Amino acid sequence: MNLNRTPIPVTEAVERVVERIKPLSVETVSHTESYGRILGEDLKATMDVPLFDKSAMDGFAIRAADSSGASGENRVEFEVVAEVPAGSTSDYELKQNEAFRIMTGAPVPESADAVVMFEQTRQAENTFTVRKSFNAGENIAIRGEECREGETIVPEGTFINPGAVATLATFGYKHVKVYRQPIVGILATGSELVDIDAPLEPGKIRNSNGPMILSQLKRMNIDGRMYALEADDFDALLGRVRGMLQEVDAIITTGGVSVGDYDHLPKLYEALGAVELFNKVGMRPGSVTTVSMLDDTPLFGLSGNPSACYTGFELFARPALLKMMGHDRIHAPxxxxxxxxxxxxxxxxxxxxxxxxxxxxxxxxxxxxxxxxxxxxxxxxxxxxxxxxxxxxxxxxxxxxxxxxxxxxxxxxxxxxx
Amino acid sequence: MNLNRTPIPVTEAVERVVERIKPLSVETVSHTESYGRILGEDLKATMDVPLFDKSAMDGFAIRAADSSGASGENRVEFEVVAEVPAGSTSDYELKQNEAFRIMTGAPVPESADAVVMFEQTRQAENTFTVRKSFNAGENIAIRGEECREGETIVPEGTFINPGAVATLATFGYKHVKVYRQPIVGILATGSELVDIDAPLEPGKIRNSNGPMILSQLKRMNIDGRMYALEADDFDALLGRVRGMLQEVDAIITTGGVSVGDYDHLPKLYEALGAVELFNKVGMRPGSVTTVSMLDDTPLFGLSGNPSACYTGFELFARPALLKMMGHDRIHAPxxxxxxxxxxxxxxxxxxxxxxxxxxxxxxxxxxxxxxxxxxxxxxxxxxxxxxxxxxxxxxxxxxxxxxxxxxxxxxxxxxxxx
The missing domain is CATH 2.40.340.10 (MoeA, C-terminal, domain IV)
Structure with a gap:
């Protein structure tokens, strides 16, 4: 038993873990299921946005030149010849001092080139007047002014937030490539642990680290799997972890990392042939946190003490799992x-x-x-x-x-x- | 149509909404399903924590008085008479200069009153020596030092985070009372909207606000329900919203809130007999955001413009829905x-x-x-x-x-x- 582990600084410990982690593969999900996942492809504009010159206001579409010379003393009058609600359009060719009544979001007909807001007019039955001249393009959102077809809107590696979901919908991405979520196995060790149902005999405590880690994973949008030991000895532990390795992408154990006689984790790593990245960190609580790698699978050996366990998860497991998920912002601010x-x-x-x-x-x-x-x-x-x-x-x-x-x-x- | 709505300040608008909202009823869920919900009862300690005097270290449990007078020149020797792993205990009565080997988390036997860390000893076969005297209580976590049975640990109204889940497990709360989640109905209006599948005819855009709001709700751990209009007229809208009111706790509409001719929302509120809290806010974007109350049901009339819709949701719908969920921290920092x-x-x-x-x-x-x-x-x-x-x-x-x-x-x- 090595009582003289050398602590390494926290930042170095975090770095040692993260640099070894590789992102998982990419899969396809529906856009409605994509919130909280990480983009596995660049999200490109499939069309110009807006796709057509669009009225930015409720008002009247005119030929700007017809308003030339208007003033408070010399109001210019227009005749309303047709209506363009949102979702419709019009092929009518405006003549001098004619106008369309138009709603926000509606396509500006080809023959108009400016929109006058209702609030800028004085209206009568089928006519209105304006007291200033308008420039071509006023109150119009021009085709492609927000983005051009083919442009990358959201890069691969981005967390899919509500705005990204809206963007998927806008561009007709019914399905999208996202990184696979890691399957994370949790194994709480310690002969003092009993289930939430069990009576508390002397010396026993209820297993709280397991449900806590499940919730920490859920906060990251990951489903964890709880495992249990059938016997409190090294062979049972080794057999269980070998089985878990067939089923999961990462393993989190709690307990068994300190220098006590019954702490089996260092022996376990040796038996598995895992590479120990560190076994002591210059921090409190959680100084005896251990992380190993078996090929691409990280094994997080968190302390059995709840607060140390919690902190160890946030410092080491969280960024590693986010990197597996392809995330480009893996650390807590x-x-x-x-x-x-x-x-x-x-x-x-x-x-x-x-x-x-x-x-x-x-x-x-x-x-x-x-x-x-x-x-x-x-x-x-x-x-x-x-x-x-x-x-x-x-x-x-x-x-x-x-x-x-x-x-x-x-x-x-x-x-x-x- | 009232073109001269009077804008109210944002802070006042938020306040007008929140003060009208009442928390929903309370229901019971499993502790493993409780993450992200809001506590509907005070969470009280069901026992002292720790429940027994517990070793805080791996080492030896001794009678502190036996170490009196120890120094570097005058090391005091102890004989190890028994072992106490975590999860076990011992009734053995220590005699002078006898000690238990003890592990972190194990109950300190009644006859011992201090724990010496391995690192503070020099060990031989069945004995060890110490070079300093120890005080009673050293390296022992005393029964009840963290909390006492009956104490409120987490008050009603608290967001159930991973630590709260761990606390539920610690105290044996297999089930817990939480506030019911609101059922939120979403209705995107606007004849320009088409589904994600449909081809984009001239003047049409895909419905992005619906999926966006679903994701904003999902971020808050709420499942939203999408509704659609069968026809783009006032009767269809009124009928649909009357139907939704039978099924949901809150309604979010997008579009139809501006002063355009085809904007039906003010008329809708009137027909329903809803109380309009405001119909214009001194902010950009989203100035025409409208919120009404029909009895205890809020009706959020968000703008059809995606960014205005997004902001309106975060400013008004989010705190209102969190208050319905019983949350005591409803606003974004x-x-x-x-x-x-x-x-x-x-x-x-x-x-x-x-x-x-x-x-x-x-x-x-x-x-x-x-x-x-x-x-x-x-x-x-x-x-x-x-x-x-x-x-x-x-x-x-x-x-x-x-x-x-x-x-x-x-x-x-x-x-x-x-």
Whole structure:
């Protein structure tokens, strides 16, 4: 048993994981199922937008030249000869001082070249007058002014947000290529764990890490699969993980990573022939977090302590899984914030403190979320971010500037910017 | 047709909607299905946490008094008499200078009162020595130190995040009360709209607002229902909306809100007997956004222009629907950001500009996302936030301080803090 693991800095640990990860293959889904997936192809415009010169206002389409010389003292009169509602068009050839009544979004007929808003007219039965002259193109959205056919609108690797779904619909993409979602297997180890149904015998606790990780995955739009051990020994563990490797793209274990006699993970990695990327990180909680790779499959060995488990997932599993999903913004943003409560405990290592984030007057405020030992589960329930305190010799006071990891965002940033 | 609607300020419009909304009823779901829902009851601790005095480290459990007087020159020796792995316990009564080998998370036997970490010892076959004295309680997590049975851990109204799911599991809540999700009906109006399958005849565009709103709802963990019109006339619209009112908790229409001749919404509200909360807002895009209430059912009349529709949804529908879901943080946070591109166009009204948000060195940077007319759909696809520019007489330049609405977050803030 190696008691003298050498901790590596958090940023280096994150980098070691991410650089090994390869995106999964691409599959095709319906545009209505595409929200939250990652584009597996460039989304190109299939036509000009707008596809036709279009009225930007409700009003009258005229020949701009006919309004020349109009003023408050010399109002120019037009006769309304036809109507063009949205979705229709007209082939009628306007003659001098004739106009179409036209609605927003309707194609401007060829013979007109400007739109006068209702509010700019004084209307009578079938006529109206204007008090200023108009230029060709006024209040018209010109064909192709938003984009041209063939242009890349959204590049491959982009998170498909509601606007991207709208864009798919606009361009008639009934189906779209997206990256496959990773299948993630979860295995909570530890003979102290019992199911949510089971009575709590002395020394036992309920398995909370499994449901928590399932939810962390769901937040990323990934379905996790829970696995269980049939016996609490090394052979059962090895057999289970070998079986999982046939079924999943990534494995997350909790527990079994510290130096205790019953911690089997280092032995497991050795037996599998996995390459250990690190087995100790200069951070609290979660210093004994371990990550290994078996070919292209990452094995995340998270701590059994809930808060350490939570933080380890967000720091290492999240960006790795997002990279597997083809995402180009894999890291949670890290923002400047004002510390909104004391955190007196000094620590030689980078410390991740579960926090309640609030927003006032445009600024981010972060308050340590209650009890903050690494085994605290209740504090995570109240937290919507993680305060990052650099290692050092002093504690922190209310009002100090700190950094916070924003774990509650659906899109992130390309850089791990600690 | 009233051409002289009076615009009200955005903040007042948001307030008028939110104050009318009532939370829906409460239902029971499995803890594994609870992620993303809103707690419909206080989540109380069903036991002390930890439930027993627990070793916080891998090491040896001793009677602290036995280590008294230990120093580098005068190491004190202990004999290991039994082992306590996690999940087990021991009734053995320690005698002087005896110790248990104990693992993290294991109950500290009654006869011990301190834990010595492996790293603090020099070990031999069945003995070890220490070079300092230990205090009672060292490296032990005391029963109830995290929370006491009966304590409220997470209050009703809280978004159930992964940590809350873990807390449910910890306390054995196999099921939990949550607010019912609203059923939201979507009706895109406009004779220019065709389905994603249909060929684009002159003057037609594909319906992109419907799929976009479905995705905006999905981002909030709500399933929307799409409805269609059978004919493009007022009777068909009235009949359809009357039918929807039997089936849904909220209705979102797009299009039909401007002053054009074919815009039926004001007439519709009148026919239904709905109370119009406002029909014009001092903002761009989306100034003609209309919201009405029919008893407890909100009717959101969003603009048919995609960007105006998107913004109207985020400003008005999102907080209203979150309030129906019982959420206590219903508004998107609004943060200080650095403008990362010019926006030269001045505007007398508050302007909402779709933006690409980035994060560098702890700060938020916001760049206008391409083409920014209200009919622009492609710019929403690249945006992950909305820049808010106050009305005024000047444009804005790169480097200016601006506010951004963070639309991509799963939790928000109680105040609309514009």
């Amino acid at each position: 890290i923002l400047d914030a004002v510390l909104d409560g004391d955190f007196k405990k000094a620590n030689p290592f980078t410390r991740f403190v579960r926090a309640e984030i609030d927003y006032r007057d445009g600024r981010v405020y972060a308050r340590p979320a209650g009890f903050n030992k690494s085994n605290a589960v209740t504090s995570i329930a109240r937290s919507n971010g993680i305060i990052v305190l650099p290692g050092g010799t002093r504690g922190y006071e209310k009002g100090d500037g700190v950094k916070v990891m924003m774990t509650d965002m659906t899109t992130g940033t390309p850089q791990f910017d600690l | 609004i943060l200080d950001a650095v403008l990362d591109g010019d926006f030269k166009k001045a505007n007398p009204f508050t302007r909402f500009v779709r933006a690409e948000i980035d994060y560098r060195d702890g700060r938020v940077y916001a760049r206008p996302a391409g083409f920014n007319k209200s009919n622009a759909v492609t710019s929403i696809a690249r945006s992950n936030g909305i820049i808010v520019l106050p009305g005024g007489t000047r444009g804005y330049e790169k480097g200016d301080g601006v506010k951004v609405m963070m639309t991509d977050m799963t939790t928000g803030t109680p105040q609309f803090d514009l």
